[in-house]
Amino acid sequence: MEKYIENAIANRRFFRQIAETGFLEMQTTIEIIKQLKNMGFNVKYGKSIHSKRLGVPSNEELKNHSKHILLDDVDFDTSEIFEGYTGCIAEMVSPEKGPSFGFRFDIDALPIHETENIDHIPNKLSFRSKNENTCHACGHDGHIAIGLSLCKYIADNIDNLSGAFRIIFQPAEEEVRGGKSIDGAGATDNLDYMISSHIGLNQPDSTIGVGSIGFLATKKIDITFYGISSHAAANPQLGRNALLGAASLALTLHSFAQYSNGMARINVGTLHSGNARNIIAQNSYMQVEIRGENEIILNDLYDKLNNAVKGTAISYGLEYKIEIVGEAICFETKYPEFTKYINSKLNEIGFKTTLNPRLNASEDVSYLLKSTEDKGGKSIHFLLGTTLKAPHHNEAFDYDEEVLTRGLNLYIKTIHILLNKI
Ligand SMILES: [Zn+2]
Ligand SMILES: [Zn+2]
Incomplete structure (x- = not known):
């Protein structure tokens, strides 16, 4: 195990040093x-x-970013x-048949400037x-690291394993843009x-x-x-x-998230408008998200949002555009007994576990989890x-690297459980 952990x-x-945001993970993809x-x-x-793909950066951004990519020892297109x-997606098949x-x-x-605080471990250890x-x-740097070590373990042990192994390195999870594309x-x-x-x-x-x-x-x-500017x-x-x-729309939207049949969330995250104090503002641009514990709530919120945009446009004499730039679905397994089985097996071999932790967030792995079961x-x-060390999406976010050992071990042990070797 030691070499895989190192x-x-x-x-x-x-x-972590070559961090890149969604659909710009060019150096990251090449190195993987x-x-x-x-x-x-x-x-x-x-x-x-x-x-x-949803929410792809502009051609100019893609071009500018690609100019800085290093191509040492790259022998592929x-x-x-x-x-x-x-x-990218990696595949390897064992000589022995299996799942x-x-x-x-x-x-x-994420588009966040990492803290310059000298006590921050990534600063201390450069x-x-x-x-x-x-x-x-x-923490997706840790996800890549666990994924690549898992690959190394699979490659080294392919003759002693059985079955086929597919490892998906998915881009653009933040703002839930990549999962649907890869799944599709x-x-x-x-x-x-x-x-x-x-x-x-x-x-x-x-x-x-x-x-x-x-989820x-x-x-x-x-x-x-789109409005009209004037003096x-x-x-x-x-x-x-x-x-x-x-x-007006921002206030209206924030009054919508009230449901008794599940959690609902709505947030106007950015609002940009106007050029100068003496000009009637011509255009405005807002980034909004809606979330629901089930699809019924989400679809209802989306209908209300559409109506509100339309109604606001009419009352202010504006034209409008609504664009979906990211999406994720709910996921709940059809096989709760399978989850319980894995949980009890993990307990048997010494993992401390909690069954069915609540995410209360969105993760576009939901597309892959659901489509596999479908x-x-x-x-x-x-x-x-x-x-x-700090909450997710904070400039000082960091974690104890010991979690990489536990994570890698979990994947390896889960493979062995599913191959009936534990
Ligand atoms: Zn994440
Ligand atoms: Zn995140």
Whole structure:
């Protein structure tokens, strides 16, 4: 185990330094592919692993980012990766027949500037993000590291295992943009099992949450109002005020999240409008999200939002555009007995676990978990408990690297449980 753990820590520190946000994980994807190819995996990447991507950065952003990518020792075509078709899928088949396993690890970072506080371990040990305003503040650096060490374990032991192994390195989980795209391209076809996990998320230190529940369905929505600018004193009546429309809509939307049949959330996260104090604001742009504990709530919220945008546009004389830029669904396993079985087996071999921890958040692994079960397989999601140095999505987010050992061990043991070797 020692070499796999050392490898995980080295990778965690390496990938934290090259943190990249959703669909810009170009260097990250290239480095993962390099390692996977060295281990002997068959690796798929580029357009072939994607369907319809949501919330892709502009061509200009993609182009600017690709200019900084280092291509040392790269002997494969990176052109589609440079178009934002990031992430990759590794496959290896054991000589002995057995079940097909799928694993999913997300690889993107957040648009946050990592703290410069000298007590922050990544600063002390010199592995902070080298990319301005980009930081692995959700632990996906650890997910990549566990994923690659798991791959190394599978590659080293392929002759003693049985079955087929598919490891999905998914891009753009933040703002739930990549999961649907990868799923739509068939990432879960022919799988018997889909296994995934997340570091932290309120799971108590040194424990494993088995069979996460409470995946909230969500839509991330951009709303643009188009008005008419005019002189604010001489001809205000000729203007159509997009700023007032957006402000009014923000208040209206925040009054919607009231349901007795499950949790509901709505948030107007950004609102930009106007050019100067003496001009009636011509355009406005808002980033909004809605979430629901079930699809009925989510769809109802979405209908209300559409009506509110339409109504606001009419009353302020504006044109509008509503664009969905991210999406995730709920997930609840059809096989609670399977979850309980894995939980009791893990307990038998010494893992401290909690059954069915609640996420109360959205995670687009839900597409992969659900589609695996819809196609006849079984899915399970774990939480890897650890002490966090700061909350998720905070500039000082960090975790005890010991969680990498526990996480890797969990994946290896789960494979052995499912192969009836434990
Ligand atoms: Zn996150
Ligand atoms: Zn995350």
